Amino acid sequence: MSRAAEVRFERVWKRFGAESVAVRGVSFTVPAGTLCTLLGPSGCGKTTTLRMIAGLEYPSEGRVLIGGRDVSALPPAERDVSMVFQSYALFPHMTVLENVCYGLTVSRRPKREAMEAGRAALDSVGLAGFEARLPSELSGGQQQRVAVARALVLEPSVLLFDEPLSNLDARLRRKMREEIRDLQQRLGVTVVYVTHDQAEALAISDKIIVMNQAVIAQEGTPRELYASPASAFVAGFVGEANRIPASLRRLDDRDAEVSIGKARLVLPHRGLPDGPAELALRPEAITLLTPADPAAMLEGTVSKAAYLGGVMEYTVATPSGEVFVVSPSAGFTPASGDAVALSFGRHGAALLPGSLGTAA
């Protein structure tokens, strides 16, 4: 299965009625053979985008290309994509095997061949032996796998997932996301994956497209998004972030000196002019110190402390506002009410371009 295809959106709009715009002039490319996540809060347009790739919605404007071919006006059946639905959408009146073979059967493949391919697909998701069951006799996780097998059996060049894990509980979710990632790597297929869960997106994606209010907020690899969010929205949505007021002085055409209270830090200026700026600071990039520590950059008082299995979560009141800190539960563990100092370095801190004034 090496027919993985690239997916391209060219200035695609989708309007529902006169008023509501679900997708606003979006352009992006999903390289062939990668797993790309559409991430965003509910109502941001990510599902509509996915459905336009599937052919379940048609763009109001712009072009959708799959493998270089313009499919904007093609019905789903002619697009060479398969989709796994949030509710799985298994046919309740067919057995598991009939479900999986469905795509082949309606493509008029010989029955024997279809059955064999179906069995192989079931085997690949670890459901051999469940052929004769009805979907209602399977657990949520198993139903999910049947849905995946059913989509895979057609050997599509693009595989679409619409929040496939949202009906599973937290434990199973982790397991299934690993399985989906493994499968994608094994088959080398292009996957577009919709989710509102940033942890899921970070864990499995080659590329993440963050959407907000019908437009793309930022796209990039998980680490790029995490290390240099383009806006306060992305900083807050992908991982947690403290937003701390700072002032900026350009040093050269790349870096700037950032002052937070009496502390100084050199960071890429990301095109920001001199003057007040906003800094996104990852909670786990902050080290908690005793107040007297020479490395102290900010001082404050612990207002809340909670244990989180292996790590502690602190809320620290500082002159720059409340700062949220995640630190290992071993070592220095102050209690609520204790005075502490904070220190942080270049890593885990990023200036937020365009966040002052434009932040919603």
Next chain:
Amino acid sequence: MSELLAREPAGIRVEGVDLSYGATRVLKDVNLEIRPGEFFAFLGPSGCGKTTLLRLIAGFNAAQRGRVLVGGKDVSALPPWKRDVGMVFQSYALWPHMTVRRNVAFGLEERRLPRAEIATRVEAALRLVGLDGMGDRRPAQLSGGQQQRVALARTVAVRPQVLLLDEPLSNLDARLRVQVRRELRDLQQSLRLTTVFVTHDQEEANTVCDRIAVMNEGAVQQVGTPMELYDHPANLFVAGFLGTANIVPGTVLREGGAAAFEVAGGTRIPLPPGLAVPEGARLMFRPQDVSLLPPGSDPAGRRLIEGEVAHREFLGASMRYGVRVGGAEVLVDVPHTGGEGHLQVGGRAALALDATRVKLLAG
């Protein structure tokens, strides 16, 4: 807010409860003691009986055997409306035909309180959850998070002896969930209200609760503080449910005073002295108890095990590697320090296990 302080926090005792639906045993000999003023969680996978147990305390289910005491009083035979137990439902269960204020006033009216007191307590409750000024809205005009707060205000307004929360965060999106759970904790602390929280999300339970009862298949597996459960899980289920655990089969060998654990392939891991050795034990350690080194030497002189990186997952604050050693896969968390220098999938790596952190657990 003083109007809404719990009169006197009440404890909850569940004694020897068995509950079946037909042939299915949903709760099996459950015994629990929830202390007054405590924030307590029932944590477990779906179908483990946690919601059934909560509804038993509320009075919606009846047990075949055993009893439930609230504030020292046996309430097993009382219907919900005579129990003085407040409950927040997963769906919030706000009455769509009443305004927010009428929703909150409902329980107070049922208690036949004077009008003036109802009015002050409703306002206090709405202020408490930050919804003052929204009293005249209808539930449909509120966002999910606001609806959740109305449900909470409605429940605390009657000053129940105990507060029951049935997966109250599951209908909120991931971002809001983190915020609301902190607010819940603050609220519980300020009202000093005995609170029971049902969830399947260990992170939720860890962050808000004083103590947790981990449940599986209708039975309580272990009760303890989040740290106790994480550091000293009683069995494999608890170890796996709270946080991520590496679980390795093998045999315990004793040589003189020292014990070691031999895994398939002959690798021996020294066990810390004085570790209890249950029957058929397996070795358990957390992904962060292992460090990942380039293959070759170890500066600290620890025993190294070599393997191949099978996959990796970016978790934001850390990178999780799956390293294939022999037939097994060991998960290793490495703090993410920015930049590159990460091991690639397919590369070789050496594992250094902190032997003082390992546990032996019965299956």
Next chain:
Amino acid sequence: MRAAGLWSSLLALAAALLLPWYLTHDGIAAAPLAGLAWLSDPDFGPGAGQVLAQGRWWLLPALLAPAIGLLAALLPLPRPARAWFFLLAGGLGLGLLVAQGYAIGVQGWSAPWLEALFGPMEDRQFGVGWGGAMVPAALAVLFAAGLAGRGAFRGDAFTATVAVCIALAIAVFTAMPLVLLLGDAFRDAGGALAAGALFSRLADDRLWSLGCLAGAPRCGVVWNTLLLGALVGAGTTALGLAFALLVVRGRLRLGRPLRWLTVLPIVTPPFILGLGLILIFGRSGIVSLAASSWFGVELGRWIYGLPGVLLAQLFAFTPIAFLVLIGVVEGLSPTLEEASSTLRATPRDTFRTVTLPLLRPGLANAFLLGFVESMADFGNPIVLGGQFGVLATEIFFAVVGAQADAGRAATLSLVLLAMALGAFFLQRRLTARKSYVSIGGKGDAGLAPPLPAGVRRLCLAVALPWAGLTVALYVLAISGGFVEIWGRDHTPTLRHMIKAFEISGGQLTGLAWNSVITTVTLAAISAPITAALGIVSAWLFSRTRFAGRGALEFATMLTFAVPGTVIGVAYLRAFNLPPLELAGTGAIIVACFVFRNLPVGLRSGMAAMAQIDPSLDEASHTLGGGGADAFRRVVLPLLRPAIMAGLVYAFVRAMTTISAVIFLVTADTELATVFIVNRVINGDYGLAIAVAVVLIALMIVMLGLAQLIVGRRRIGRRAAVAPSIQPPGVQPGGAVA
């Protein structure tokens, strides 16, 4: 529990002291005796007077039981002891009163062994009146309070009262009449028990003959009924499906007008269509006349018989199948079809392999519904049947015909009942199998695919002509009321209307006034009772748990399956004698309306209740509201639209029903539908149609008003409403029901 006991005891006592115990045909207000003399009168006196002044000692429980209940409620007793007193006083009091009612009838002791036991009885008793009905009812509530006090029904007196009252009502007004009817089937002509009687009647050739296959003039009525039912079931399902697909999936502009079709059967007595057919194809029908005058072809009487009844029923019941199937088609999750299309199925493949199979349970359901409707229909076969007899009409003739053979009527009823119940059980099994609609957790919002072109063309080809024909039929049927003499003189006239509804000199001298006023009055009395009972029982069955709930719910639903004709015969049999001597009164008709229509109200109530998340009333429970509070403050306000719909529906159904009440009406209580059928049988079509038009207009006005009121109050029924993309123009639910 204490309050319920106290109030029920007080009520029972007051009724025993003040309300006339026996049935007074002149009504309570018109007591002809001056002063307080009526208190001790043998005919008009209340229970107390009967015991003290008339020496009717057997009525003593009516006084003693409430007194004991009252004492137990007032004295400072522990809860269990008080509950025991309530239980005993209520239960024993009720039991003894029922026992005496059946033991002492119009001729003294009703059985010889009673006389042997208690000695001769000079006295006689007629049917019970307000007092005699109220006291046992209040004692039943007292009994329920006792049950609740003993911990049954989770200790909730409200639940207990509702459950006990519904159980009693079902027992008296459904179970008992049917059981008595069943007994009749085993009696010979003389009234003695004879098991053989049933079998000899069952073996009757008139039931089972297959002679028509061999050229004999007709087949047995059982075969006729089955054949007709199967044809109507299949026909209405096919037509209904075509309509439903077009309206939901056809991207038509005709959606709204077609939906109006669903209102027609609700407001029309079913036999109006039969009448329309007569006006077209009957001997003086326009088509027949045209055929003979233009082509010289005599079409004859072909419409009288199977073809006519079949056509009339198809026209009458297709809208019902349409209504059912609209719901089924709308309930299909579009995601399944979307999934199919992403799996490379063409629209035709999707329709064939996913849509149709998913509709199968709904289709089977619609078929059975059509089958049952056809079997129970009385109006069309009586109007159009001619020599083609079906069970419903045979029963009628067995009761009113020359032979007046009660045993035969009972036996035929038994056969009809068995067939209806068979269909009912099949239908239940179908619907009990987890419906395909609600699989999966959180739903995807999807778009339903349009119909494949071929299917759409087929549907259009079937549905549009049929819709046109239906409308034409209605128009013709109605215009028949506004011409001089149909078939001979088509001069427009209001003559029939005037004849029916004339007002001269301030007097209602029109022929139909009497029956129309009676109909409206009785329907108006029965509708609120039906709606209230329906809502309360819907709440009971969907929200409470107690031993025997399933059985009670089943018994209530069962009433729905009993054909009207059977109910009519059974009521006639059961309420002819004391103590419940209701025959000939308006009360029996009201009871018949209520218990005939209760399952409909119950079903719509249950459906509405299913829309209300149970945690809404649970939330009320945890905040201190008991059963009654949760019902009053949470459930009732949320159900307001459903209650309104139930009310209107009960009213309208009462106005259009014919099959059951035709046995129960007298000259005093003639109903409009019966009036119409009698006119049709006499060939006086003009008058019949004039009255029908007024009825239909009346009901459309009612429906319109209700729609206005309900439409405005469409508050969110679910706590959390998931946003979804709905295909435009599709509103949930039909007009009512």
